[in-house]
Amino acid sequence: MRLADLIGQTRAVAALRKAILQDRIAHAYLFSGPEGVGKSTAALLFAQALNCERRMPDDPASGCGECRSCTLTARGNHPDVRLLTPPDDGETSVIPIEDIRRGFAYDINLRPACAPYKIYVLDPADRTAPLAIHTILKALEEPPSYVVTILVTARPALLPPTIPSRCQEMTFQLSGTEAIEHHLLTLGLEQTTAASLARLSGGRVALAIRAANRPEVLATRKALLELCADLHTRGLPAALRLAEDIKRHARALARARHEETGPEVQSDDRSEESTPATTAPADRTLRSELPWCLDVILSWYRDRLAAARSAALFSTPTIESCSTPAEGPTCAARKTSPLKPSWRPSTASSTTPT
Numbered sequence: 001m002r003l004a005d006l007i008g009q010t011r012a013v014a015a016l017r018k019a020i021l022q023d024r025i026a027h028a029y030l031f032s033g034p035e036g037v038g039k040s041t042a043a044l045l046f047a048q049a050l051n052c053e054r055r056m057p058d059d060p061a062s063g064c065g066e067c068r069s070c071t072l073t074a075r076g077n078h079p080d081v082r083l084l085t086p087p088d089d090g091e092t093s094v095i096p097i098e099d100i101r102r103g104f105a106y107d108i109n110l111r112p113a114c115a116p117y118k119i120y121v122l123d124p125a126d127r128t129a130p131l132a133i134h135t136i137l138k139a140l141e142e143p144p145s146y147v148v149t150i151l152v153t154a155r156p157a158l159l160p161p162t163i164p165s166r167c168q169e170m171t172f173q174l175s176g177t178e179a180i181e182h183h184l185l186t187l188g189l190e191q192t193t194a195a196s197l198a199r200l201s202g203g204r205v206a207l208a209i210r211a212a213n214r215p216e217v218l219a220t221r222k223a224l225l226e227l228c229a230d231l232h233t234r235g236l237p238a239a240l241r242l243a244e245d246i247k248r249h250a251r252a253l254a255r256a257r258h259e260e261t262g263p264e265v266q267s268d269d270r271s272e273e274s275t276p277a278t279t280a281p282a283d284r285t286l287r288s289e290l291p292w293c294l295d296v297i298l299s300w301y302r303d304r305l306a307a308a309r310s311a312a313l314f315s316t317p318t319i320e321s322c323s324t325p326a327e328g329p330t331c332a333a334r335k336t337s338p339l340k341p342s343w344r345p346s347t348a349s350s351t352t353p354t
């Protein structure tokens with residue numbers, strides 16, 4: 001993948017490519033924007049482009065992706081590209097102060113081992129040990145000429161104001177649904193699934209790709225949609241159990257991730273009864289899956305609302321159908337609107353997206 005291939009980030013990519021082509025590289029960048037829109041990928045591709053050993057004539061502003069420098073950067077093994085991240089996904093986990101000091105107080109003064117630039121990527125920069133801020137500020141104020149620092153964050157407001165003011169900011173946006181759908185089609189997904197996942201992603205391409213690459217995600221999405229579609233036929237008790245059902249599906253997703261990535265999640269529901277020390281990582285992972293499950297349901301509800309509105313628009317209410325003049329000519333549509341909540345069995349056909 002080249003910098004130019006980043007999905008839905010035309011403005012940021014154009015600015016970065018222009019900087020490379022004009023050889024006007026800033027000493028520090030702030031990549032900000034919502035989660036999952038490609039900021040981390042952009043930092044990696046920008047680092048590849050800066051240190052590429054074999055830039056191609058047809059696209060000199062991108063890394064080739066194949067030379068030794070590009071390959072080492074992609075693997076996280078380049079001696080001159082340092083990725084500083086928190087040790088785990090926990091929200092309270094921060095980039096250790098030892099890593100910051102080792103990088104910005106010592107390593108930064110050593111010239112690059114084998115590349116034009118020494119590049120530091122802090123991702124996410126808003127999760128940095130508070131005591132390390134002074135060290136970072138000093139490095140941003142008086143950097144050696146060969147150093148480029150990239151701070152990646154979805155929450156720039158959490159950074160001390162003195163940090164963004166020393167960086168060139170690149171803002172990343174939510175991607176268009178069509179662009180994400182097109183990308184999913186290139187990955188081999190069938191049209192209906194690609195369109196649905198693109199819509200569900202809410203413009204976050206990483207979320208769409210994650211869903212496309214994990215069969216259990218697609219299976220969970222299908223189960224959640226069936227759950228919602230059948231809810232009105234199963235009565236109030238089922239509705240009251242909805243939260244538990246959603247949690248069960250989120251737990252299944254968390255368990256699948258555990259099998260992929262390691263012992264972060266307990267293997268069964270008894271984890272909730274374990275000691276706090278052992279449940280904390282499991283609960284964190286479970287909570288990380290819940291928003292996605294809720295997004296699936298929100299997407300279903302949004303589709304259902306759109307279908308209901310379309311039905312109301314294309315119906316032809318008449319004055320005669322109103323019970324009182326004060327209700328006006330649209331009351332017929334309101335009376336029969338599927339938007340009205342009801343737990344009774346309905347004869348309306350399901351609008352479950354596929």
Ligand SMILES: [Zn+2]
Binds near residue numbers: 048052053066070
């Ligand atoms: Zn290269």
